[in-house]
Structure formats: C-alpha cells, structure tokens
Amino acid sequence: MESTTKSAAKQSTAVTQSAAAAQDRCRTGCGTLPGVCAPMAFPYVPMQENDPDRFSNQDAMRAGTLFPGLYLPFHKELESRFPAENTALSELMALDFAIDELGLYLTTHPDDREVLDLYWSYIRLGREGRDKYQAQYGPLMQTDLTPGSFRWLDDPWPWDMGGNA
Amino acid sequence: MFVYEKKLQYPVRIKNPNPKLAAVIISQYGGPDGELGASMRYLSQRFSMPYPELKGLLTDIGTEE
Numbered sequence: 001m002e003s004t005t006k007s008a009a010k011q012s013t014a015v016t017q018s019a020a021a022a023q024d025r026c027r028t029g030c031g032t033l034p035g036v037c038a039p040m041a042f043p044y045v046p047m048q049e050n051d052p053d054r055f056s057n058q059d060a061m062r063a064g065t066l067f068p069g070l071y072l073p074f075h076k077e078l079e080s081r082f083p084a085e086n087t088a089l090s091e092l093m094a095l096d097f098a099i100d101e102l103g104l105y106l107t108t109h110p111d112d113r114e115v116l117d118l119y120w121s122y123i124r125l126g127r128e129g130r131d132k133y134q135a136q137y138g139p140l141m142q143t144d145l146t147p148g149s150f151r152w153l154d155d156p157w158p159w160d161m162g163g164n165a
Numbered sequence: 166m167f168v169y170e171k172k173l174q175y176p177v178r179i180k181n182p183n184p185k186l187a188a189v190i191i192s193q194y195g196g197p198d199g200e201l202g203a204s205m206r207y208l209s210q211r212f213s214m215p216y217p218e219l220k221g222l223l224t225d226i227g228t229e230e
Contacts, residue, residue, distance in 0.1 A: 142225075153217040 048105070050112045057094035066101035088133050095126050167228070204230035 046069075053068050060066040063073070102119040109115065134144055138151045146152070156163030195201045207227030214220050 153221045155217055157217075157220050159212050 048109065050109060051114045052105075054098075057098040058090070060101065061090075061094040061097045066098055067105070088129075088136060092126070092129050092133050095122060095129060098122055099126060200230045204228075 048067070048069065054060070054066050055063055055068060055071075057066075063071050065071050099119065099122050102115060102122065105115060106112070106119060130140060134140060134146075138154055139146050142152050144152075193199050204227045207223050207230065211220050211223035211227065214223055
C-alpha cells in the first residue's frame with residue numbers, strides 16, 4: 001500500500017517537472033524570440049466607431065479616404081498633382097467619392113443613423129450637381145438625355161487631355 | 166467608373182441544379198479566359214483608340230462583358 005503511494009507521488013513529480021519544462025520552453029524570455037508554444041503573431045484589428053471624424057469632401061478625395069483615422073499619407077507628393085479644386089467636375093468627383101466612402105462605411109456600420117442621414121443628403125446633393133454638370137458639359141452616362149443630339153461620343157473622354165479637370 | 170445595380174439584366178431561373186455545369190459557367194464569368202479578363206482588355210484598349218465612335222464601342226463592349 002505504502003509503495004503504491006510512493007510510486008504515485010514519483011509519477012506526479014515527473015508530470016510536474018515535464019510541465020515546468022514545457023512552460024519554460026513557452027516562456028517569452030528576456031527579449032528573446034517567443035518560445036515554441038507562443039503564437040506567431042498578435043493580430044490587432046482596429047474598429048471604426050460610429051459617426052467618425054471626416055475630412056472635407058475635397059480633402060478626402062486628395063487623401064484617398066474620407067476618414068482621418070484611416071489616413072496613411074504614403075504618397076504625400078501626389079497630393080500636389082491633384083486637379084484644381086472648384087471646377088464643376090472636381091466638385092462632383094469629391095462629392096461622389098464621399099458618397100462611395102460613406103457607402104463602404106455603412107456596409108459595416110448599418111445602424112449609424114447620423115452617417116446614414118449624411119449619406120442620403122450627399123446623394124440628394126449629387127443628383128442636383130449631376131444635373132447642373134450635364135447641362136453645362138454634357139452627359140456623364142450613356143443614358144443621360146442630351147436634347148438635340150446624341151452627345152455621348154463627344155471628345156474629350158475622361159482619359160483624354162483636358163477630360164479630367 | 167461603374168455603378169452596381171441590384172438587379173439582373175436577364176432573369177435567371179434554375180430548374181435542375183447542376184454544380185458541375187455551374188462550375189463551367191462560372192469559369193466563363195471570372196475564370197482564366199472569362200468575361201472579366203476580356204472586359205479588362207476592351208477597357209484597356211480603348212485608351213489608345215483615336216476615334217470617338219470606337220472609344221464608345223470599346224467602352225460599351227467592356228462594360229457589357
């Protein structure tokens with residue numbers, strides 16, 4: 001009876017020792033690489049909160065994002081090459097860009113009422129802006145009505161010289 | 166620039182589901198020799214097209230694909 005207890009105690013010591021050894025292997029140590037049991041990476045997923053800060057529409061188009069929290073200025077020199085502000089087209093592009101950005105945001109934050117209201121107000125603005133632009137410069141879509149004649153094929157196209165400003 | 170409309174151009178009604186046939190059809194859509202690749206080729210070629218009618222035509226075909 002006594003010997004059985006002893007051998008059980010021995011076994012339990014052995015288990016404790018091997019567990020300690022494993023734990024030692026898994027320690028992150030003092031500034032060394034993590035042990036074999038450590039995860040390869042610690043993922044960090046930032047969450048965008050409701051109603052986040054926003055750039056102005058023109059600044060957003062220049063920055064490539066509507067949200068300062070997502071702005072990574074990798075291409076600072078490109079900003080200076082952007083087409084001039086305040087043309088009818090650049091206003092419309094900036095507005096449409098903000099609409100695209102808000103649409104993406106709403107896909108992941110569908111319950112943000114404030115941003116939804118802003119999204120809809122921009123869409124309404126965009127419709128008015130589109131009508132004004134077309135009256136002055138011609139169709140944006142092939143289905144736009146151009147009284148008199150079919151003006152869809154008129155130069156310049158967006159990739160032609162002068163078609164982008 | 167493209168706009169996605171949440172509707173089909175032509176109705177789809179599947180009477181007899183057939184995964185093998187579906188795989189073949191979907192590869193014609195986004196596979197290596199599919200519509201997607203063809204579409205991008207049309208839309209790229211139009212950038213060097215000098216005639217407005219043909220800029221329009223390449224845009225139409227690329228968009229349709």
